[in-house]
């Protein structure tokens with residue numbers, strides 16, 4: 081069983097040998113690694129443009145060469161096969177050289193998002209025993225070098241911080257690439273290629289081990305489902321390391337198909353629309369609030385969006401009324417995407433009937449994706465009924481990274497992942513997401529684990545108890561409300577928010593609203609009733625209207 085360095089518990093749960101054998105036999109898993117993948121793309125599409133970042137345009141051959149030099153640089157700096165490296169970069173071309181360089185050096189990138197702060201990054205570094213951390217100097221008005229100072233002080237095992245741009249007290253990323261010297265390692269395609277982040281519903285974020293074999297299968301199939309070819313231009317509007325823009329079909333699907341990738345620094349229409357016009361973008365993927373912004377901005381914008389053929393929307397439920405506006409107002413097809421970093425991704429197909437695309441969140445990538453819709457007792461619900469979605473298949477993990485205990489609740493004994501999503505299946509096989517049973521708030525695609533925020537609130541001296549729930553919101557879909565039972569003098573909302581920020585919590589996890597209450601409603605067994613708290617909020621909202 082593959083073990084990544086630790087003593088005791090294995091670090092991750094591999095696919096059972098019989099399942100792995102079958103996925104290879106039927107050709108889902110091809111034995112290609114990410115390092116080979118880029119080399120094969122470069123051989124085939126050498127002179128085509130692979131990546132556009134501002135005025136920079138790299139061909140496939142150039143990208144491949146840069147990644148090789150980076151890989152040798154990582155090796156020269158002592159990064160060993162299997163080492164974990166936390167990567168937190170904005171949408172810049174260096175993301176590709178860093179990550180493919182790490183793949184080729186046999187190392188394991190850990191994909192952080194630009195929004196993460198000291199609390200999250202410290203945890204990722206500690207939990208994975210990361211040896212290095214890669215950042216940009218500044219982005220979106222935030223100085224990541226200051227964050228890195230903090231993380232380095234907190235995590236002694238972290239040997240170096242590499243900075244794209246001005247390194248300050250750290251090491252410049254530009255100094256890493258070197259001329260090839262000696263052989264690069266050849267990772268096992270069945271081994272962990274990288275760690276993705278889970279939106280999570282637990283006290284600490286969960287890390288998702290994805291293998292070369294399983295992930296590349298989902299990438300190849302996604303490229304086909306989304307109709308990518310060498311004439312496609314994929315615009316990255318969301319943070320590139322998130323699973324959606326990374327692989328659904330995202331930048332990896334684009335590379336697979338010989339398409340062109342255009343990086344947008346931010347997703348606002350004033351930045352993105354001119355880029356769509358300039359680069360003749362054909363496809364992009366966004367979360368619902370961004371889609372709404374684009375829909376509202378389109379009529380007053382002069383940019384020519386006529387090249388856009390497909391707008392993918394996913395990450396959170398896209399309201400039917402908004403879905404029906406996409407074709408008439410943006411002049412392109414909508415594709416709904418219901419996916420998860422743990423694996424399973426569903427797409428509406430490009431030839432699906434428009435009504436189906438407006439009301440459903442698509443059907444799975446693979447004929448070998450196994451889906452079960454069950455009730456609270458894990459008993460299959462009747463066809464057409466809403467049930468908890470459980471799934472298992474050729475690109476869905478069998479366990480989180482270094483999380484043996486949590487895995488016993490997040491997965492069934494026979495390896496199905498409990499998604500926490502409530503869905504209904506249409507006769508066509510398409511799924512409709514009806515809600516969620518996990519203690520998570522989906523803030524316009526950004527996932528907030530209630531328990532994680534509650535734990536931080538409980539650390540405040542004036543907080544006796546805390547419960548974080550979702551409040552419906554017309555723009556984000558949901559916002560967060562923290563209910564707090566005080567200890568002594570009641571704390572104010574601004575005080576609690578400042579407290580959480582000072583603890584280094586990512587901004588999207590800071591509660592939008594704080595309600596101080598004398599006590600919590602309880603369920604029959606005495607647990608805090610989030611359902612009643614949500615009802616309380618709904619009643620207040622109704623009174624205010």
Ligand code: OOB
Nearest residue numbers: 323324328394395396397417418419420421441513
């Ligand atoms: C994507 O991945 P994650 O890991 O950030 O979040 C997964 C969760 C799902 O379990 C579900 O609760 C929610 O996000 N979700 C949706 C949805 N897409 C994701 N809920 C309703 N409607 C949708 N269309 O969010 C992700 C990964 C790959 C592709 C697309 C999204």
